[in-house]
Amino acid sequence: MKARLESGHVMLGQDGLTLYDQSGFGRPLKEGVRLSPVEALYLVYRGRIEVPGFDFDSLLVHFSGDIHVLRSFLVYRDIRERGYVVQTGPQDFRIFRRGEKPGKGESLYMLRVLSERDLIDFAVVRKEVQATINMRKRHVLAVVDDEFELTYYEVKIQKPAPIEDTQNPEPVCGILSSRSVIIPAAPESVYDQAFYGKRFDDDRIVLSTIESVSLMEQGFVTVNHEGRNITAQEYREMIREFDTEMEPKLKVYQNLRSLNYIPKTGYKFGHHFRVYLGRKVHSEMLVQAIEPNTTLPMNIISRSVRMAHSVKKKMLFGCIHAEGIAYVEFARIKL
Template identity: 50%
Template sequence: MKATFDGKSLRLGQEGISLYESGGYGRPEKGGIRLAPEEGLYLLWRNRIEVADHTFSGLLADLSGDTGFFRRYLVYRDLRERGYALQTGPHDFRVFRRGDRPGKGQSQYLVRVRAERDLVDFDQIVAEVATAGNMRKQYLIAAVDDEGELTYYEVKVNHLAEAGPEAGEGKAVGEAYGAVVLVRPAEAPWLAAEGYGKLLDAGEILLSPVETLYLMDAGRLTLVRGGAPLSREAYYGIAAETDGELGEKAIVYADLRRRGCGPKTGYKFGHHFRVYTAGLQHSLLLAHAIPEGTALPMAAISRSVRLANSVKKKMLFACVHTDDIQYIEFARIKL
């Protein structure tokens, strides 16, 4: 069957209805069906249609004015070859369960296509994941590298526990040496018991800046410097001079603590926190705090997920907004 190309999409006459009914290709319209560019090029590659005045390479050349077209085509072709029916849509593709197709059955995935160097806007991700959840769909990112290899990631909100156990009542006094805070363990044995700080050889407990701020906000830690009281605001100013991410890190640390988690530095994993839950001796999560308006390269996200997988942890990006924190989990999946 022969299609015509109008520069944006392809059209088949009445004979094209069989493609829609059998495989879910195109969208019906008066007198035939209209094919999205990815569908048309795939069917031409499969020798299931002809396109007037166009070879495969000629049609590809005409469609390549859209710089993102070829990687979308690669994803479309890959999913079709895996046995899925799909349609183009606002999230690049809407993918149906195997055996289902448009007009018959429900879609399972909303797929967004990204190249390895594309920036991933986390504000957009949070909104699109929420939309997918409201539609009861799984949200996927199909990442395409420079050699045309595809990796699929499921992206979802990780719903951590809403509230953890009540904070303890112990109190302590810490000595500040710049951003470094030391506490004598004999004066605050509860610190180690509750998972705060690190015991140094000199017999003192070193508190990180985020631990210090959290404990001060909870009214459980008082700071002094050179014998004089040091306020929370003054300490924050000192610590923030050498840590431009302290604000969002402190917010996420406090939120994780309130949820009953035990966050510790994740520096050796290249992220802000490794997170212990339910009294486990092994951390199961890595969390990285990112402020509102952040965009990260797809390649950086891929490295984070691979590293987390290699140490048997989940990778969470803690998106800090003015009134909420969304924990967005990226996980590689096989379709």
């Protein structure tokens, strides 16, 4: 089937309608069918159309003014050869359910193509995922690494539901050792029941700095230091000096606690928190606090997802914004 180049696209005559009707290639117009660059490249690659004066290699060079064309072609080819019909837009691609196509079915995924080095702007991701949700689709990232291997991630905005209330701790007085708050005389304490702190010994509980700040601000803990009770703000400023991530961590911690989830340090897993849903033995999520206007390279996110999956947990990023905190989950999937 013969085609012609026209204004950055490839045009087929009326005979191109067969490709559209059978397999969803291109967009039908009055004068024929218009193919996007990746559709044209794929059809030339498979020998289904001819563009006079071009083979696949020269056509690829022709379209290389778009620096993403090779990456997009690799993703397009992979999805097509998995048995899906795929069209461009409204993000990079929309993918139809297997066996369905334009006019005779609906799309299942909205897909964005990235490289492993692309920066992920969490504000942009939240906006795109929400747009996908509003269209009742699933949001997918196709990441092309430096050796042109593909990995697919589904991205969701999770809305954690509150769970059964845990018992609030009783007001207690703690002592300050360096920056750590220790609660003495705490055998069988309600702090154990509410999952605050860690047992130092049979008589004492030591709180993490984030737990201490939060409990002091709620009035559950007072801390005596050098003969006087220090304020929550004084302690907060003391901690901020050596923990530059304290403020975003505290916001996410307090939000999770308001849902009656139990966040504990996620240091062993390389993240801010491991999170328990109630009194379960194992944590179910890893959560990283993300400040407004934060960007992370996709390869960093990939490491986070790999770690979470290896220990059978969900990987969530707690994105702080003007309206509150949005929990964005990244998970590897197989299309």
